[in-house]
Amino acid sequence: MRFESKHTYFKQCARKLHNFKNLSSTLAERHQLLQAYLHAGNVFPPVLQVGQADEFNAHMYNFAIQEAVRLGNLTGSIMETAMVTYKGTTYKKGMSVVLDVSDGGYVLGKIALIIVCQEKVDFVSERHQSVPVLDLGVHCVQHDKSQKDLADTNNVHPAQPEKVAKTDSYGCINWQPSQLPEGETIDSLHHKKEELKLIFSQEGPSGTDRVRVNDLMVLTYASQRSAINSTPSLSVHELKREWPFLFMNKFLMQHFTSLTGIELDERLRECIAGKGRRVLQFFKTQFLRWTKEVKTVLADIERLQGENMDSTIAVILLMMTFFREKDDAIFLLADVTSTHADAEAQLSLPTTPRIIMLGDSILTSKNGCSA
Structure with a gap:
């Protein structure tokens, strides 16, 4: 008898609908709607x-x-x-x-x-x-x-x-430290970062030579990595505002060494001394097969060979020309008398880093600054 009571819902639907055409389909549809409603819980559940x-x-x-x-x-x-x-x-x-x-x-x-x-x-x-x-x-x-x-x-x-599978941090030995330096807390590292910003605002790039600045940059490495790895990522301008000394050559190289365990200056010199010569020699021996642009750079390199030309710049410029990259993707040329501030004020600087070369030619320029 208990099973018969289950038919009550269908009997009530049939009586109230007053429509007996394809009654089985109608009752099945109504029953499915009822089950969906009962399982939905609250019609307007809380957002959180x-x-x-x-x-x-x-x-x-x-x-x-x-x-x-x-x-x-x-x-x-x-x-x-x-x-x-x-x-x-x-x-x-x-x-x-x-x-x-x-x-x-x-x-x-x-x-x-x-x-x-x-x-x-x-x-x-x-x-x-x-x-x-x-x-x-x-x-x-x-x-x-x-x-x-x-x-x-x-x-x-x-x-x-x-x-x-690993893909992102290849070559890095210290991608994001999981431990703070001994005796440090998040607050203490934050105070040290603010101290670095204060020193830079008072002394500018000349503060790079201070022993205190060097010690602070070593201690705050973990915080620097957190800022670089943050999501959403900081723009170069924002990162430079938060960590101004990080964009000085000394501390940029120091940071790279901590990250990868590689002395970048020494490794770059070794590569340019060995592989750079082979690259230049290869391009010279295959002169006739290159485009007009590559031939022009090779001719300039040959012409300026005895004028204290920087072979590192020559190789980079030659490779950029071969791969059809514009010079200003890395280098910007400014007057030899320009200061860092003058170059930033006079040149239209992009949001990504560039090297400002001071002189009449990128190949013969001996001084430069990053921007």
């Missing part, structure tokens, strides 16, 4: 539903996570949770979300921490770059657990975990 949450304590996490949260400029009460539902989508620790789409594939973030602050949800995620493998129809994803980013729910999309 948070699971069990605890107060966020930054000191319990490593430097990479602390720095990612600090760069997010979160204010007020900050809570952490293992699960959150935002606009009907549930996010949990360990899930992967799409942060961005690039020409080389997807930029993915594996959720390491979920933070809720003032009705806003942010994810601290391990940032990975995926590379499509067309033959297999899969994406290979880099693992770099040292790099942490802060992303909010408006800029991410759920994604499935992918196969793993």
Whole structure:
């Protein structure tokens, strides 16, 4: 008898509809609509539903996570949770979300921490770059657990975990330090960065020679990497404003050595001394097969050979011409009497770095500055 009571809904529908054409289809459709309604829950569920949450304590996490949260400029009460539902989508620790789409594939973030602050949800995620493998129809994803980013729910999309392969930090031995220098905290490193900015504002590039500046740049390496690796990435202008000494030749080379373990000046000289000569010799022996532009550069190099021409500049300029790159992609020419400030004021400088060469010709210029 209990089974008969299940027919009540269908009997009521048939009586109230007063339409007996194709009755079985009508009743099936009405029953499906009823089931959909019952399983939908609230018609207007809250935008944000948070699971069990605890107060966020930054000191319990490593430097990479602390720095990612600090760069997010979160204010007020900050809570952490293992699960959150935002606009009907549930996010949990360990899930992967799409942060961005690039020409080389997807930029993915594996959720390491979920933070809720003032009705806003942010994810601290391990940032990975995926590379499509067309033959297999899969994406290979880099693992770099040292790099942490802060992303909010408006800029991410759920994604499935992918196969793993390293791509982004090849050649780097210290891509993003996970530990602070001994005796340092995030606040102390921030104060040291502000001290560097103050010294630069008072002394300018001449402050590069100070021992204190050198010590501060060594101690704040982890903070420099966090700024460079941040998402969204800082523009060159913003990075130069935050870390002005980083754009001085001494500290740029020092940073590169810490990142890769390679002394760039020494390695570049060795390569130019050996491979540079072979490149020049190859182009000279194959003179007739080159374009007019390459022949012009070769002729200038030959003509200026005895005038203290910089062979490094000559090789770079020759390679740029061969690959049909414009000179101003790297070099900008200014009057030999120009100062750094004069060159920046007189030249139309792009947003990406350039080397300003002082003189009448790029090949014969002996002085330069970066911009």
